[in-house]
Amino acid sequence: MSATGIGARVVRKEDHRFITGKGRYVDDINRPGQSHAYFVRSPHAHATIKSVDASEALKKPGVLAVFTGADIAADKIGGLICGWMIHSKDGSPMKAGAHPALAQGKARYVGDHVAVVIAETLAQARDGAEAVVVDYEELPPLPDMTLATAKGAAAIHAEAPDNIVYNWHLGDKAATDAAFAKAKHVTKLDIVNNRLVPNAMEPRAAIGEYDDGDGVFTLYTTSQNPHVARLVLSAFIGIAPENKLRVIAPDVGGGFGSKIFIYAEETICVWAAKKVGRPVKWTADRTEEFLAVAHGRDHLTHAELALDGDNRILGMRVSTKANLGAYLSTFASSVPTYLYAPLLSGQYNIPSIYCEVDGVYTTTAPVDAYRGAGRPEATYVVERLIEVAARERRMDPTAFREMNFVRQFPHQTPVIMMYDAGNYPLALKTAMDMHDVKTFAQRRSESERRGKLRGLGYSAYIEACGIAPSAAVGSLGAGVGLWESAEVRVNPIGTVEVLTGSHAHGQGHETTFAQVVADRLGIPIENVSIVHGDTDKVQMGMGTYGSRSGAVGISAIVKALDKVVAKGKKVASHVLEASEGDIEFKDGQFQVKGTDKKAGFGDIALQAYIAHKFNGQELEPGLKEGAFYDPTNFTFPAGVHICELEIDPSTGATEIKKWTAVDDFGNVINPMIVEGQVHGGIAQGVGQALAEQAVYDKSGQLLTASYMDYCMPRADDLPSFEIGMITTPAPSNPLGLKGCGEAGAIAAPPAVINAITDALGHEDIAMPATPQAVWRACQKRPSRLAAE
Amino acid sequence: MPTLSMTVNGKPVSGEAEGRTLLVQFLRETLRLTGTHVGCDTSQCGACLVHIDGKAVKSCTTLALACAGASITTIEGLARDGKLHPMQEAFRENHGLQCGFCTPGMIMSAIDMVNRKGTDLDEQTIRHELEGNICRCTGYHNIVKSIAAGAAAMGKEGLRQAAE
Ligand code: FES
Ligand code: FES
Secondary structure (H helix, E strand, O other): OOOOOOOOOOOOOOHHHHHOOOOOEHHHOOOOOOEEEEEEEOOOOOEEEEEEEOHHHHHOOOEEEEEEHHHHHHOOOOOOOOOEOOEOOOOOEOOOOOOOOOOOOEEOOOOOEEEEEEEOOHHHHHHHHHOOEEEEEEOOOOOOHHHHOOOOOOOOOOOOOOOEEEEEEEEOHHHHHHHHHOOOEEEEEEEEEEEEOOOOOOOOEEEEEEEOOOOEEEEEEOOOOHHHHHHHHHHHOOOOOHHHEEEEOOEOOOOOOOOOOOOHHHHHHHHHHHHHOOOEEEEOOHHHHHHHOOEEEEEEEEEEEEEOOOOOEEEEEEEEEEEEEOOOOOOHHHOOOOOOHHHOOOOEOOOEEEEEEEEEEOOOOOEOOOOOOOHHHHHHHHHHHHHHHHHHOOOOHHHHHHHHEOOOOOEEOOOOOEEOOOOHHHHHHHHHHHHOHHHHHHHHHHHHHOOOEEEEEEEEEEOOEOOOOHHHHHHOOEOOOOOEEEEEEEOOOOOEEEEEOOOOOOOOHHHHHHHHHHHHHOOOHHHEEEEOOEOOOOOOOOOOOOOOHHHHHHHHHHHHHHHHHHHHHHHHHHHOOOOHHHEEEEOOEEEEOOOOOEEEHHHHHHHHHHOOOOOOOOOOOOOEEEEEEOOOOOEOOEEEEEEEEEEEOOOOEEEEEEEEEEEEOEOOOOHHHHHHHHHHHHHHHHHHHHOOOOOEOOOOOEOOOOOOOOOOOOHHHOOOOEEEEEOOOOOOOOOOEOOOOOHHHHHHHHHHHHHHHHHHOOOOOOOOOOHHHHHHHHHHOOOHHHHO | OOEEEEEEOOEEEEEEOOOOOEHHHHHHHHOOOOOOOOOOOOOOOOOOEEEEOOEEEEHHHOEHHHHOOOEEEOHHHOOEOOEOOHHHHHHHHOOOOOOOOOHHHHHHHHHHHHHHHOOOOOHHHHHHHHHHOOOOOOOOHHHHHHHHHHHHHHHHHHHHHHHO
């Protein structure tokens, strides 16, 4: 391994600009003549909009325009789309209501976009928005699924009269019922997966611009997938054809899924730029972000696990209600269905699984993918069921997991997925050794001497990443293919630009992708630049989410690099006067086999461009290759996280004492970056387990709309983490990569709750296990401490 | 609109500010120093942290006009003659940032921490002192490491400068 090659802990190339304040985020960009947008948002959860009167607003200083739903309808601007068709059990398509970028006739959640004011300055736009008079007639707020699905509840969308978007299912019901019929033991749990707000630290922002001369729109936007944004804005919303719309996602300050989606605000900025003849800029303040960004999770689940007399798992039955919010966001329909139920087999041999999911409209912000997207919800179900089943059967939870682990690969689960590689017992053993589980009993007694309750919780998670084989997701209802593209441009002096359809918003692609290129071409890493995030530079791409940038994005680069080397060999054969078949490429040198005749990569690049040594009819000049890579399978990162914590029963305060994670991400390009991804994921998972929750009150107001009310994990809420890895390379892609971005967020919540319930001695606690909730749980039953 | 003068990163600057203009707006929009970020509206996240007369202050909660005559340091003012501040270097070396959005505030906060608490910082102190800064990406693990290393490096550099 070279100091900068695959597997090296290379310090990040992109960091210089960030640590010197030279990052370029959307809000840092200002365009000549730019105006500012401010949205008038519904203060009601559910209301008819009888009229919008902008006359006073238009008189305010600096106000250039006020637009409403009627204006976008007049311009035939289409609604925001949900790009994944889900069919109900009875075969009927999901019942999706329209999602206009500015409300038309009805507002459906607090924060819904009712009008936009565009003014010379942001302050003037805000002042203008204050003066817009909207006449609302309130309708019944339906901020939770129980209310929304109650008999006689008002329909949020006429298309879904009972507020049910779909009743979907997966698996073999008859086989699963049969398994339960012969079970010796059934474990049952009611599970709440709490609603979260992604909270990337950079609020969303957009600048729309229109060039009158060429008729070209430009949108700067905080996007994880600028090409998908362009596709949707062109093909569905109808802003402009793709060749007249450039989308730029420059530095983006975190996404975690929330910046995948195409939102109303950027749609309006780019559309309005032409209307007002000026660039239009919008930056969310944090409260707007809380109100209108797509939220995550929010499931109510009943789950059952059937065991035989030897404690082997026979079957699993899961019934989930998933809150989809007031409108279907871009990928909302897929998250609680195909990104969820196919992961219910976890790391276990489960002969039969049946899962039903009701997708429910409520008068809350749309809910869509948030770090892990469906997989954390599945893992929480599986790992809570497993832990509780083991406890009910009085088995050590690790021994129970051990005896039910999948050990043979490939392994076909009853819920679509074909696991191709893994070593679950090894991850568990490695984690237990690293964590020093053997001496836990001593640590527990020591805590008890101090009046504290200590608990140990496991989470053996699996996820499906490397999203995804296009034909497979197409057959499941996806509206797009999920391949990735790459183009490798070799310059005449041998420096290289790689254009990728992946997008980095913290993942460090400029470093890891360059490591692969430097390693493969045998050139210094400084000679490699990674270009992404601009539809004028990169032709097409599917972006970054679902831990896909390694397994899919890098695989596309590797494919293009192979073509570059193949072309280089052709050039070298002319330069070195040997037959092409005799040329080897190694460590940056093209060499004639068995001789010392060779030429460096840079020399061959130059020869490719000056084209003196070969006939241009036989061999094209230049050295530039592109590739599209479509994966053949998902990848299956998996691992074991162990959380050890201590509860103060007098206050309910929970302190995480020790965290061990052993993950199998297949081969790893840059362990430093991968560990960083795990740290961040764990922190978000711990946040979900202990602190975070989006709360709507009965009237549909979001009570947690700032950092005063929504509890974000801070440095002193978390420990340092012990991170280990095992490796079973992914067989489905050239470098054996699996993906690491979501693992921590998937693994962490059940580890925490399993540890808390271990400490409490009962299962009666829900996420987030805030000090108050834990204190109550401590009162509920005699604690282990009092019992002993 | 009143005109406002102050020293920013060692240079005298002036510009117009309304009564409601926040210091962070003045820095970002008038002076185009966009390294200082805005992550919240409630003074919780610390992305906007700068030093005013040597003290860490959240520039999102400070009126620009209140800073007339003050000396302000932002993330752009840390590197000297092309040489990074040891705390900047430590964040890079220890992978103390991912998306980079919280990073300027974290670095400014870290330097203030060293100024107040010294160069030998233990993990508990660092975590406690970071109460006013939120990062969503790193889980703080590598930020804590970066600050400990940066503090130690500042200590060494202080000694070196004292010796010179
Ligand atoms: S922007 Fe100043 S504390 Fe968040
Ligand atoms: S690095 Fe992204 S918020 Fe801290």
